[in-house]
Amino acid sequence: MPADGYLERLKRDGRIVVVGASLAGLRAAETLRTEGFAGTLTMVGDEPYEPYDRPPLSKGVLLGRTTPDHTALPRRTALEADWRLGTAATGLDMAAKRVRLADGEEVEYDRLLITTGVRARPWPHEGEAGLDGVFVLRTRDDATALHKRLVDGPRRVLVIGAGFTGSEIASACRERDIPVTVAERGAAPLVGALGGVVGAVAAELQREHGVDLRTGVMVTGLEGDSAGRVRAAHLSDGSSVEPDIVVVALGATRNTEWLAGSGLGAGPRGIACDAGCRAFDIRGIVTDDIFVAGDVARSPHPLFGYQFLSLEHWGNAVSQAETAAHNMLCASVDRRPHMWVPAFWSSQFGVNIKSVGVPSMGTELLISQGSLAERRFVGVYGYQDRVIGAVTFDQARWLPFYEHLIETTAPFPPSFPTVDRRPEGARSVPAEFPDPSVPTHGPTVTLSGYSPADRRMTFTPGRH
Amino acid sequence: MRVVVDLNRCQGYAQCAFLAPDVFEMHGEEALLYKPRPDEAFREEVARAVAACPVQAILVDRLDEAVTAGEASDAR
Numbered sequence: 001m002p003a004d005g006y007l008e009r010l011k012r013d014g015r016i017v018v019v020g021a022s023l024a025g026l027r028a029a030e031t032l033r034t035e036g037f038a039g040t041l042t043m044v045g046d047e048p049y050e051p052y053d054r055p056p057l058s059k060g061v062l063l064g065r066t067t068p069d070h071t072a073l074p075r076r077t078a079l080e081a082d083w084r085l086g087t088a089a090t091g092l093d094m095a096a097k098r099v100r101l102a103d104g105e106e107v108e109y110d111r112l113l114i115t116t117g118v119r120a121r122p123w124p125h126e127g128e129a130g131l132d133g134v135f136v137l138r139t140r141d142d143a144t145a146l147h148k149r150l151v152d153g154p155r156r157v158l159v160i161g162a163g164f165t166g167s168e169i170a171s172a173c174r175e176r177d178i179p180v181t182v183a184e185r186g187a188a189p190l191v192g193a194l195g196g197v198v199g200a201v202a203a204e205l206q207r208e209h210g211v212d213l214r215t216g217v218m219v220t221g222l223e224g225d226s227a228g229r230v231r232a233a234h235l236s237d238g239s240s241v242e243p244d245i246v247v248v249a250l251g252a253t254r255n256t257e258w259l260a261g262s263g264l265g266a267g268p269r270g271i272a273c274d275a276g277c278r279a280f281d282i283r284g285i286v287t288d289d290i291f292v293a294g295d296v297a298r299s300p301h302p303l304f305g306y307q308f309l310s311l312e313h314w315g316n317a318v319s320q321a322e323t324a325a326h327n328m329l330c331a332s333v334d335r336r337p338h339m340w341v342p343a344f345w346s347s348q349f350g351v352n353i354k355s356v357g358v359p360s361m362g363t364e365l366l367i368s369q370g371s372l373a374e375r376r377f378v379g380v381y382g383y384q385d386r387v388i389g390a391v392t393f394d395q396a397r398w399l400p401f402y403e404h405l406i407e408t409t410a411p412f413p414p415s416f417p418t419v420d421r422r423p424e425g426a427r428s429v430p431a432e433f434p435d436p437s438v439p440t441h442g443p444t445v446t447l448s449g450y451s452p453a454d455r456r457m458t459f460t461p462g463r464h
Numbered sequence: 465m466r467v468v469v470d471l472n473r474c475q476g477y478a479q480c481a482f483l484a485p486d487v488f489e490m491h492g493e494e495a496l497l498y499k500p501r502p503d504e505a506f507r508e509e510v511a512r513a514v515a516a517c518p519v520q521a522i523l524v525d526r527l528d529e530a531v532t533a534g535e536a537s538d539a540r
């Protein structure tokens with residue numbers, strides 16, 4: 001059977017199933033249609049909503065600038081898909097090429113794309129997690145519930161975990177003039193993603209905006225009143241806080257449980273795939289009909305020593321989804337590798353924070369433009385004498401330049417003069433990343449070694 | 465109508481906030497906040513912002529096709 005004949009038929013009347021109907025799933029589906037896929041397209045999503053955008057949930061939504069039900073993503077093309085929303089996929093039969101759904105139905109595929117993303121890691125003590133007033137923030141429903149309570153004017157909000165999401169939530173609370181305590185077990189906010197030097201700037205920002213920031217502490221327990229409403233949180237330093245809202249922002253867990261026993265290389269670290277987005281099975285053999293994209297994927301990256309990278313980044317979901325969709329319809333010679341340079345943004349306390357590359361791989365940091373004290377700077381991260389990442393605080397326009405340095409594995413420290421170089425930019429300093437084997441608050445980039453199989457790893461969830 | 469901005473691309477030059485102030489606003493010096501579901505009445509304004517954005521970061525749904533009702537529970 002000539003391969004091109006098969007692809008032709010696949011495009012004309014094949015069956016493609018996408019499991020996970022969010023950003024990556026939608027962008028992949030659009031690409032499938034624009035690249036000529038005319039067959040049956042099934043979109044399976046366990047949330048009852050059509051694909052929506054998550055970044056506004058911790059920003060514009062909490063600030064009241066928009067509402068959670070107004071975040072549906074624009075469509076670039078008509079999909080003419082069979083939508084199975086509000087229905088989870090519960091199993092995969094790789095041999096029969098079938099996806100099992102929660103309602104008992106089974107959907108057959110010629111090509112499968114898995115974009116099931118991640119979910120918020122809940123508070124580890126179930127009883128405490130169930131107290132009224134304890135929230136996580138990942139979905140539209142989470143945002144609706146949290147926003148409603150913020151509008152009611154809480155006495156105090158406690159945010160557990162000062163990663164990007166936790167920090168953005170704290171920022172929104174302060175902008176609404178709500179008293180907020182942030183408890184972080186690392187030395188500073190954002191340390192996992194940006195290191196201690198930049199984290200210290202984030203800490204100053206928080207304190208200046210009136211956040212009661214407690215670092216180097218863990219929340220040891222939450223306490224409810226007789227009506228089951230949260231009323232106190234106890235910290236490892238012996239102190240306690242009396243919030244009426246607690247937001248647990250301890251990072252994310254990959255949605256791979258539904259693949260248990262399927263034979264696919266899926267586990268707590270995600271689903272391993274090759275640079276062309278094809279999933280590995282548990283034997284480490286690449287499949288040719290199952291593809292992966294977005295937050296749930298871990299894929300090898302040539303710029304970072306071919307280590308598997310998991311990226312919880314909006315831009316990665318878009319780019320990987322488009323590559324996966326393209327490759328699903330192609331013969332091997334026409335496939336493209338997913339070589340996106342990681343990039344991320346966050347806005348908090350009035351500052352626009354952006355990064356490219358993988359700062360958390362960096363051992364050294366050089367402030368190449370501006371100054372930490374002014375909260376307006378470019379920081380370049382170095383690893384083994386090359387530029388591996390960069391971060392900007394209110395200096396976004398310089399970022400493409402640094403992205404180019406990362407792409408071309410330029411030497412670190414950069415040898416050229418830069419605009420607005422200050423005395424502090426004369427030499428590099430240690431970037432001060434915490435020990436990566438101790439997860440703090442769910443870093444948004446995870447390096448996960450060279451093995452496509454996930455069997456040997458032991459997972460230590462971010463206990464608080 | 466629906467709008468999404470690729471904030472990795474956006475460089476905060478604020479052309480959009482100038483041309484469609486009902487939809488886009490600067491939040492601090494260079495962070496952009498926008499309404500992802502502005503009223504249909506702003507379509508022209510938004511189209512001007514899309515055209516003016518120097519890095520083509522703004523994506524809007526196509527005018528001629530509303531999402532078909534029944535396709536999804538939120539399709540209003």
Ligand SMILES: Cc1cc2nc3c(=O)[nH]c(=O)nc-3n(C[C@H](O)[C@H](O)[C@H](O)COP(=O)(O)OP(=O)(O)OC[C@H]3O[C@@H](n4cnc5c(N)ncnc54)[C@H](O)[C@@H]3O)c2cc1C
Nearest residue numbers: 020022023024046054055088089116117118294295313314
């Ligand atoms: C509050 C918040 C703020 C963020 N801010 C930023 C930001 O500022 N910048 C940035 O770069 N990124 C940000 N992100 C990250 C960004 O939103 C994600 O990278 C992106 O959503 C990933 O898309 P995805 O489609 O891969 O996964 P997801 O969006 O996680 O979607 C996966 C979908 O699959 C569904 N699903 C899971 N299991 C099943 C199953 N068995 N069957 C059917 N469906 C299933 C899930 O319910 C979900 O709808 C933010 C995320 C959050 C939550």
Ligand code: SF4
Nearest residue numbers: 474475477478480517
């Ligand atoms: S015009 Fe484009 S680059 Fe400028 S702020 Fe708006 S979206 Fe960003």
